[in-house]
Amino acid sequence: MSVPLTLLGLLEREPSHGYDLKRDYDTYFGRGRPLPFGQVYATLGRLARDGKVVIGEVQPGVGPERKRYVITEAGATELDAWLTEPIEAEPHLQSVLFTKVVLALMLDRPAQDYLDIQRGAHLERMRQLTEIRRNGGLVDGLLADHGLFHLEADLRWIDTTAARLDALRAEVVRP
Secondary structure: OOHHHHHHHHHHHOOEEHHHHHHHHHHHHHOOOOOOHHHHHHHHHHHHHOOOEEEEEEEOOOOOOEEEEEEOHHHHHHHHHHHHOOOOOOOOOOOHHHHHHHHHHHOOOOHHHHHHHHHHHHHHHHHHHHHHHHHOOHHHHHHHHHHHHHHHHHHHHHHHHHHOHHHHHHHHOOO
């Protein structure tokens, strides 16, 4: 996730204070990984330095002055380019799990056990995401669906790989 571009998107919606940006980021994109305040303000500082945002009105606050950030034309142009550019498809041709399975076979360790453990972890995460989908709102439900679809694909890969372990062993183990 690109924090700078996400903040630019929130700012294009409306000029905002850092606190409001953090709240909106955490609400829509944080999902268990809230954005630290320090990262919000450091990112806003870089965006201002690079001419992507400017500081609009400043309001006195209980603590430091509250600065309202406004996206610039350069920031809007970068945001538009990012939004319209397709995301590179990530085929995960060398995932960590694949590496573990191949190494297990090479080292004569129980690759099937590793696949079974991973299947269990995936199924547990799917149960959690299903609960989120069932009890959450639309945003949570769509994010849970995204995760569930990826986990389903991983489970298909785990099953296919488990069925082919002997053939894979023959390819990766030196005679």
